[in-house]
Amino acid sequence: MTARANARLVAAITAKFRDRYQGEPRLFFAPGRINLVGAHLDYNGGDVLPMAVDRGLYAAARLTTDGRIRLCSLDQDLTLEVATGAIGNRAQQGQGWGAYPLGVWHCFREKSGLNAGFELVVGGDLPMASGLSSSAAIEVVTAVALDALHGTQLDRLQLALLAHRAENGYVGLRCGIMDQFASALGRPGQVLLLHCAGPRYEHVPFDPRACEVLVMDTKKPRRLAKTGFNERVAQCATAHEILRTHVRDLPHLAQYSLSDVEQARDAMDEVLFKRARHVVTEMERIAKGAAALRRHDYGALGAALDLSHRSTAIDYEVSCDELDLITDAARGCEGVFGARLTGAGFGGCAIALIRPGLADKVAAAVAPVFEARFGVQPAFDVLRAGMGPGELPAA
Numbered sequence: 001m002t003a004r005a006n007a008r009l010v011a012a013i014t015a016k017f018r019d020r021y022q023g024e025p026r027l028f029f030a031p032g033r034i035n036l037v038g039a040h041l042d043y044n045g046g047d048v049l050p051m052a053v054d055r056g057l058y059a060a061a062r063l064t065t066d067g068r069i070r071l072c073s074l075d076q077d078l079t080l081e082v083a084t085g086a087i088g089n090r091a092q093q094g095q096g097w098g099a100y101p102l103g104v105w106h107c108f109r110e111k112s113g114l115n116a117g118f119e120l121v122v123g124g125d126l127p128m129a130s131g132l133s134s135s136a137a138i139e140v141v142t143a144v145a146l147d148a149l150h151g152t153q154l155d156r157l158q159l160a161l162l163a164h165r166a167e168n169g170y171v172g173l174r175c176g177i178m179d180q181f182a183s184a185l186g187r188p189g190q191v192l193l194l195h196c197a198g199p200r201y202e203h204v205p206f207d208p209r210a211c212e213v214l215v216m217d218t219k220k221p222r223r224l225a226k227t228g229f230n231e232r233v234a235q236c237a238t239a240h241e242i243l244r245t246h247v248r249d250l251p252h253l254a255q256y257s258l259s260d261v262e263q264a265r266d267a268m269d270e271v272l273f274k275r276a277r278h279v280v281t282e283m284e285r286i287a288k289g290a291a292a293l294r295r296h297d298y299g300a301l302g303a304a305l306d307l308s309h310r311s312t313a314i315d316y317e318v319s320c321d322e323l324d325l326i327t328d329a330a331r332g333c334e335g336v337f338g339a340r341l342t343g344a345g346f347g348g349c350a351i352a353l354i355r356p357g358l359a360d361k362v363a364a365a366v367a368p369v370f371e372a373r374f375g376v377q378p379a380f381d382v383l384r385a386g387m388g389p390g391e392l393p394a395a
Contacts, residue, residue: 053385217348
């Protein structure tokens with residue numbers, strides 16, 4: 001279970017559950033994640049290097065016997081009550097954040113045949129819509145709760161796949177598997193090297209005595225359904241089809257080489273070429289980043305982060321002025337190994353790999369530069385590798 005539960009949040013969701021639903025819940029947690037390297041590779045059949053963190057989503061839950069699902073959040077104004085029989089195959093307008101747990105319930109029902117309703121109160125210590133996978137954490141914590149409440153004993157891999165199906169199928173965001181796998185399969189002191197084409201995974205050591213991860217929140221929300229995320233997925237699919245036709249037939253875009261992409265350049269427009277170039281060169285950076293972690297070379301890992309950010313900004317075009325400035329400012333600070341946007345981009349958070357103990361100095365140097373440009377004070381936090389999801393003791 002988690003290395004340290006957030007006692008304030010556990011108490012708050014328990015109190016809200018008791019007040020709203022007049023009963024005693026069981027308590028659950030699922031972590032958010034940061035992705036060190038491997039931007040937009042998961043849905044292209046590539047490799048990614050995410051780390052489950054010691055922050056995430058907490059849930060108080062119990063089953064109902066009246067055929068209703070009731071959802072409430074500490075962080076969001078929207079509350080929902082839905083009859084189980086009214087839940088279709090796709091999210092409905094007005095469901096908001098509730099589409100994530102409803103989607104998980106829908107997929108859990110399909111897998112298990114169990115259709116009891118449930119009551120849920122969630123609260124988290126992840127910034128919402130920031131790039132730290134609050135949506136995946138909601139999905140995984142709901143899957144963990146439903147599994148425990150029904151006693152179905154699904155393993156973590158099954159829970160990750162169920163949560164991913166909920167986001168792809170019910171919510172309708174064509175994301176890859178990284179976020180749900182990182183949340184469901186996290187381990188302390190390690191990062192997940194996920195080979196999405198399998199999927200296969202292994203764990204790689206991360207030494208907190210040598211390097212810390214400073215999260216820098218631009219405060220710019222990113223709403224993926226309203227951005228070009230699905231457009232990037234479609235562009236990569238088109239580039240893959242061109243490569244299959246003009247070069248060789250491989251199952252995934254990430255399996256091609258840079259020479260393959262250059263060979264097919266005349267068959268692609270400039271945008272498709274840039275998208276494909278990012279994917280295949282990011283695979284090279286993943287290999288270098290994983291090798292650097294194994295030999296505890298955080299300078300080399302930081303260099304991979306810097307190149308990754310440049311590629312996501314220029315070739316994949318998912319950065320923004322806020323993310324570019326905050327990472328540039330961090331790179332100019334002593335003791336920073338490297339910096340890049342995290343999550344899908346379009347806003348949200350960036351990360352900087354730093355020497356331990358320097359977080360306050362880096363934040364003090366970066367904040368005034370950012371605020372002078374955008375009139376917004378960014379937030380900073382040091383995140384550490386956390387445990388995976390599970391049930392918490394009663395409050």
